Amino acid sequence: MTYEQLKLENQLCFPLYAASHLITRRYQPHLEKLGLTYPQYLVLMVLWENNEMTVNEVSKKLILNTNTVTPLLKRMESLELISRQRSGQDERKVIVRLSEKGRQLREDAASIPGKLARGFIPEVISVKEVADLMEKLKRIVGFLSEEKI
Amino acid sequence: MTYEQLKLENQLCFPLYAASHLITRRYQPHLEKLGLTYPQYLVLMVLWENNEMTVNEVSKKLILNTNTVTPLLKRMESLELISRQRSGQDERKVIVRLSEKGRQLREDAASIPGKLARGFIPEVISVKEVADLMEKLKRIVGFLSEEKI
DNA sequence: TGCGATTCTATCGTCTGCGATATAATAATA
DNA sequence: TATTATTATATCGCAGACGATAGAATCGCA
Numbered sequence: 001m002t003y004e005q006l007k008l009e010n011q012l013c014f015p016l017y018a019a020s021h022l023i024t025r026r027y028q029p030h031l032e033k034l035g036l037t038y039p040q041y042l043v044l045m046v047l048w049e050n051n052e053m054t055v056n057e058v059s060k061k062l063i064l065n066t067n068t069v070t071p072l073l074k075r076m077e078s079l080e081l082i083s084r085q086r087s088g089q090d091e092r093k094v095i096v097r098l099s100e101k102g103r104q105l106r107e108d109a110a111s112i113p114g115k116l117a118r119g120f121i122p123e124v125i126s127v128k129e130v131a132d133l134m135e136k137l138k139r140i141v142g143f144l145s146e147e148k149i
Numbered sequence: 150m151t152y153e154q155l156k157l158e159n160q161l162c163f164p165l166y167a168a169s170h171l172i173t174r175r176y177q178p179h180l181e182k183l184g185l186t187y188p189q190y191l192v193l194m195v196l197w198e199n200n201e202m203t204v205n206e207v208s209k210k211l212i213l214n215t216n217t218v219t220p221l222l223k224r225m226e227s228l229e230l231i232s233r234q235r236s237g238q239d240e241r242k243v244i245v246r247l248s249e250k251g252r253q254l255r256e257d258a259a260s261i262p263g264k265l266a267r268g269f270i271p272e273v274i275s276v277k278e279v280a281d282l283m284e285k286l287k288r289i290v291g292f293l294s295e296e297k298i
Numbered sequence: 299t300g301c302g303a304t305t306c307t308a309t310c311g312t313c314t315g316c317g318a319t320a321t322a323a324t325a326a327t328a
Numbered sequence: 329t330a331t332t333a334t335t336a337t338a339t340c341g342c343a344g345a346c347g348a349t350a351g352a353a354t355c356g357c358a
Binding site: 186187188189213214216217220221224239240241242 | 312313314315316317318322323324
Binding site for chain 1: 152154155156157158159160161162163164165166167168169170171172173174175176191194195197198210211212213255258259262263272273274278279281282283285286287288289290291292293294
């Protein structure tokens with residue numbers, strides 16, 4: 001009987017967990033200057049691409065539950081980054097829209113990914129390898145986020 | 150001026166973040182049967198390999214801050230999975246040890262990684278590709294978790 | 299039309315996760 | 329030895345993250 005599989009180093013889940021947290025930590029000082037948290041930054045990225053979305057659409061896009069997204073959006077509303085408004089067509093829906101402030105943050109945020117990429121890519125991993133990594137991760141995310149499973 | 154880099158789909162951070170959460174969700178139903186949360190499971194994996202560790206050693210291994218680990222360990226102590234005891238040699242240190250209950254959970258947990266792997270690997274990603282993914286992630290984790298940076 | 303099923307958002311409780319800070323013990327050094 | 333610096337853990341406050349659940353609006357179908 002072996003417990004090899006139960007070792008931290010032999011599991012995919014842990015490097016994934018650790019890498020995710022570590023990269024979030026790298027973002028943190030840059031985002032702090034803009035008064036944002038990492039999940040708030042994710043919401044803005046989604047809204048920058050599509051200014052008007054329902055709560056449900058945002059949560060689907062970020063693969064988060066609505067009970068995570070609702071308080072997140074309320075905090076962002078109180079920061080005046082977005083507005084929240086009940087839909088007239090369907091009173092169950094809440095439309096989320098970027099505020100002028102939220103829209104303008106895009107310019108300030110634009111330089112962040114490049115800064116982070118320059119910070120670590122060439123030293124440990126090539127651009128090609130990052131692309132390969134992303135492709136695999138997206139495949140996994142795509143599969144695991146399918147409803148039916 | 151382009152905002153291509155700011156798109157969710159063009160960033161490494163998001164698939165990492167999403168994949169990490171999604172895999173944790175997969176673990177959840179299995180861990181629930183054992184009365185564990187995912188971070189508690191990580192702590193146990195570390196202790197199964199090394200029965201006696203300080204709080205600091207656990208936090209280093211899991212790449213978490215001690216202000217995350219301390220309450221986590223206290224909850225695990227109240228669940229009687231571990232014991233916590235001040236070191237005699239160095240009164241600043243707290244020694245964390247597996248309880249009999251914590252030790253025995255290893256047998257129940259042993260089947261979990263295999264179940265999850267069978268659940269998704271062959272359908273989306275080959276064993277070889279997973280190994281490649283892990284190698285890249287570990288390289289990133291290794292680099293980002295170096296103190297000096 | 300009417301009513302049960304579904305959809306959409308929100309609330310609650312619990313467990314992370316982390317920055318800032320506190321406190322005690324130990325180490326280093328003047 | 330006395331003082332300062334460092335180390336180890338803990339506390340506090342806040343922001344996620346999610347399971348369970350609630351409540352209102354809409355849909356689907358007899």
